[in-house]
Every structure is written in structure tokens, then in C-alpha cells.
Amino acid sequence: MASRARNPSAWAGNHEFLITRVESSGRGGSRGTSMLSRLLQSTRKHWKNYAVGFVTLLALVWFLSKSSYRREQGSRKALFIKSEAASCPVSYPKLSIKEISKGSLPYLYGGKPPGCKNCKSNDLVGKFCQYGMTGHGQCDKGQIYYLVQQFLDREFYEILQFTPCDLWPLLKGRTLYFSGDSQTQDFMKAAQCAMYEFTDLGWWELDATGANPGPRQEGFVWHTDPGCILLPEDTRICFIRCDTADCVQKQVVERLSKASEKRDLLVLNFGLHFSKTYKEELEQLVQQVLQLRREGNFPFLLWKDTAPQHFESTFGEYPQDKPKPPMKCVAVGKQFEPDPGEDKWILKKDHSIEVLYKDFEDIAAGGWRNKLTNEVMSQAGIPVVSTWNDTLPLWEFHRDNGHGLECTHFCHPSAPQLWVYRLYETLAQLRREKQIETF
Numbered sequence: 001m002a003s004r005a006r007n008p009s010a011w012a013g014n015h016e017f018l019i020t021r022v023e024s025s026g027r028g029g030s031r032g033t034s035m036l037s038r039l040l041q042s043t044r045k046h047w048k049n050y051a052v053g054f055v056t057l058l059a060l061v062w063f064l065s066k067s068s069y070r071r072e073q074g075s076r077k078a079l080f081i082k083s084e085a086a087s088c089p090v091s092y093p094k095l096s097i098k099e100i101s102k103g104s105l106p107y108l109y110g111g112k113p114p115g116c117k118n119c120k121s122n123d124l125v126g127k128f129c130q131y132g133m134t135g136h137g138q139c140d141k142g143q144i145y146y147l148v149q150q151f152l153d154r155e156f157y158e159i160l161q162f163t164p165c166d167l168w169p170l171l172k173g174r175t176l177y178f179s180g181d182s183q184t185q186d187f188m189k190a191a192q193c194a195m196y197e198f199t200d201l202g203w204w205e206l207d208a209t210g211a212n213p214g215p216r217q218e219g220f221v222w223h224t225d226p227g228c229i230l231l232p233e234d235t236r237i238c239f240i241r242c243d244t245a246d247c248v249q250k251q252v253v254e255r256l257s258k259a260s261e262k263r264d265l266l267v268l269n270f271g272l273h274f275s276k277t278y279k280e281e282l283e284q285l286v287q288q289v290l291q292l293r294r295e296g297n298f299p300f301l302l303w304k305d306t307a308p309q310h311f312e313s314t315f316g317e318y319p320q321d322k323p324k325p326p327m328k329c330v331a332v333g334k335q336f337e338p339d340p341g342e343d344k345w346i347l348k349k350d351h352s353i354e355v356l357y358k359d360f361e362d363i364a365a366g367g368w369r370n371k372l373t374n375e376v377m378s379q380a381g382i383p384v385v386s387t388w389n390d391t392l393p394l395w396e397f398h399r400d401n402g403h404g405l406e407c408t409h410f411c412h413p414s415a416p417q418l419w420v421y422r423l424y425e426t427l428a429q430l431r432r433e434k435q436i437e438t439f
């Protein structure tokens with residue numbers, strides 16, 4: 001649009017080109033009005049042919065749109081995003097539920113698009129992000145297919161059909177900062193892997209000013225120093241490790257108030273590292289961020305809720321007697337009174353939790369940690385990426401931390417990739433509500 005306005009002569013030239021074409025098509029050399037009247041005459045003579053042609057064209061358009069709609073197998077949303085997906089730097093054809101049922105892996109769970117580049121790299125990140133490794137905190141292949149089957153059974157098709165090109169328009173031109181504890185680091189890793197075909201597979205250190213990423217490191221976010229991955233069109237995904245609100249204030253707020261833009265995004269969670277003053281510190285942090293955003297350039301803040309743990313205790317938390325790995329991970333509540341062995345809750349197809357036993361009502365509210373933080377966030381108007389409900393059934397997807405199985409962290413790909421999908425949904429919703437800038 002802008003270039004057209006700036007250069008009217010080129011546009012007029014284009015117009016002339018059209019007229020010349022009509023003139024040279026052999027219907028006579030006359031210009032303007034006489035050409036129009038010839039056209040009208042011929043229309044009157046041949047109107048039946050035109051009508052037949054028009055109806056055929058309509059039928060063809062209808063047929064094409066129907067078949068592309070069917071291919072999407074999804075909601076209207078998918079159609080709406082389509083034109084944006086066309087501008088995606090990597091091509092990810094949508095998988096159908098039929099293909100997934102027959103064994104094609106969803107992109108979030110290790111599926112590769114045809115013609116992918118980084119998937120052929122021997123780089124550790126390239127290998128890790130395809131989720132076929134043994135060790136490295138990865139799920140085994142059987143676990144991955146088992147999880148896909150769980151999603152199929154619950155008709156959670158959106159996560160199975162998600163493509164990185166759905167997320168791309170929401171990230172393009174922004175920096176997405178993650179900050180938090182080791183769970184948030186897993187979240188960042190899952191986001192990095194979702195977008196790994198867009199990157200140079202490198203990890204760029206973030207200096208104290210937060211402005212200049214570099215130098216480039218091989219490897220991964222298991223460098224815990226602050227750093228970023230770089231995507232096309234001035235897009236970055238960064239991680240700054242912080243286990244407390246105090247750390248976020250010193251490490252993140254300082255940096256970002258110097259180097260970030262209003263369109264950038266900051267996703268926080270340090271929910272497992274609790275203290276007596278947790279609530280007050282969190283409230284203070286949130287108010288500080290809102291203030292900075294009102295005054296100048298500071299990212300849009302999102303809170304991610306805290307995922308459930310699956311230790312052998314009533315609500316799955318790390319037991320008082322501090323056992324050491326290897327540990328047994330269990331379905332929350334199931335082995336406890338009353339009726340040991342019976343499920344105490346179910347996750348329904350609409351992603352809500354139904355509690356079956358009265359004493360387990362806290363589970364429907366996200367556990368005590370999320371009850372507290374959700375309240376802080378809703379009072380401050382901060383959106384929450386809600387992952388608790390869908391993570392609750394994933395007790396079979398914890399990982400060996402090198403000393404044996406523990407029941408806090410999850411193997412890749414399982415829960416952290418679900419969180420990426422939830423982040424996508426939250427951002428899409430925020431954009432529909434015009435709470436985050438659109439481009």
C-alpha cells in the first residue's frame with residue numbers, strides 16, 4: 001500500500017498495461033467509449049454463455065473452499081489464520097486426525113515437516129528437538145505415542161494439529177522472554193524446540209544491558225546464563241533463570257526496562273519455590289511491572305500457573321520426609337483414603353476437572369499454590385496461562401534426573417509442550433481481545 005501511494009506513476013503505468021492488453025486482443029483498435037459499447041453489445045448477444053460460465057465459476061469456488069475447509073479438519077479459526085500461515089518462513093502442512101491416528105507424530109511431539117533443514121543437523125539442539133534420543137530427559141518413543149493416544153481419546157485435537165506456523169504470527173517481531181525456575185526452563189526449551197526450524201540452532205548470550213545478544217554458543221538453554229535464540233524478522237525467545245520474585249526484580253526487570261519494547265512478552269513462573277513472603281513479593285513485582293509498562297517500554301506480562309507434582313502424597317507434593325530418587329510417581333489422590341485405588345477426580349473433554357470426592361476439592365482450584373497466585377493475577381488483571389488441569393493426568397511422564405525418577409520435572413516431549421500449546425491459545429485470545437498489539 002505504502003509503496004503504491006509513494007509512486008503513483010508506476011501504478012498508472014500498470015493500469016495502462018491493462019488497457020493495452022484489451023486493445024491488442026484483436027477486438028478493434030478503438031479506445032474508451034467505443035470499446036465499452038462493443039463490450040455491451042457482445043454481452044447482450046452472449047449473455048447465456050456468460051451466465052453458464054459464471055455459475056460454473058461459482059461452483060468451482062464453492063468446491064475448492066469446501067475441500068480446503070475439510071483439509072483443515074478444524075475450526076474456523078484455522079481458516080482465519082491461513083493467510084498468515086502463508087507468510088510463515090517454514091512450511092508445516094496441517095496433519096489430519098486420521099494421519100495422526102495412523103502414527104504421524106504431531107509437530108509439538110517430534111513430527112517433522114517435509115523438506116525440513118534443521119532436522120538433518122547433527123547439532124545437539126537439532127537432535128534433541130526431534131525427541132528421538134535416549135537419556136537427556138527425553139520420553140521414550142512408547143511414552144510419546146501413549147500420550148498422543150490420550151489426547152486422541154480426549155478429543156484434544158487442537159494440540160495434535162497445532163503447527164509452529166500457528167504460533168509464528170503471534171511471535172513475529174517480538175521478544176518472548178521466559179523467566180522462572182527449572183520448570184520454566186523446561187517450558188522455554190519446549191518453545192525453542194517448537195520453533196527450532198526457524199533458528200540457527202545457536203544460543204546467544206544476553207549481556208547485562210539486555211540489548212545485545214552474543215556471543216553465540218553451541219548447545220542449549222542448559223547454559224543457565226541469560227540468553228536467547230534468534231528467529232527471522234527480529235524475533236527472539238529468551239530465558240533468564242530466576243527462582244524468586246527478588247531475583248526477577250534484580251535480573252529481569254532491570255534488564256528489560258532498558259532493552260525491551262511494549263510489544264514484547266514476558267512469561268513468568270516460579271511457583272514451586274515458595275516462601276513466607278511469597279504473596280507480598282509477587283504482588284509488589286506485578287505492580288512494578290504494570291507501572292513500568294504505563295511509563296514506558298516494558299513487555300506485556302503473563303503468568304504461567306504452577307504444574308502439579310506427582311509424588312506419593314495426598315496432593316502430589318514433595319513429601320515431608322524428603323525421600324530421594326528414584327521415586328514412584330502416582331495419580332494425584334488415587335491411593336489415598338477414602339477408597340484407596342479409586343480416582344478422586346476426572347479431567348473432562350472440555351478441560352475442566354470434576355472432583356469425585358469432597359476432600360479433594362482443592363484439585364479443581366489448581367492446588368493451593370495456584371489458588372493464591374491466580375488471585376493475585378486476577379486482581380492485577382494479568383492473564384494466566386492455565387496448564388494445571390491438562391497436566392494433572394500426566395503422572396506417567398516424569399523423568400530421571402540422573403539419580404533416578406523424580407516426580408516434579410517432566411520428560412520431553414510431554415507436559416512442557418502442552419504448556420507451549422496453552423501459551424499459543426492464551427496469546428491468540430489476547431490478540432482477539434486486542435490486549436496485545438497486532439501487526
Ligand SMILES: *[C@@H]1O[C@H](CO)[C@@H](O)[C@H](O)[C@H]1NC(C)=O
Pocket residue numbers: 350351352353354364365386389
Ligand atoms: C480447570 O478446571 C476447573 C474446575 O472444573 C475449571 O473451573 C477451570 O475452568 C478449568 N480450567 C481450564 C483452563 O479449563
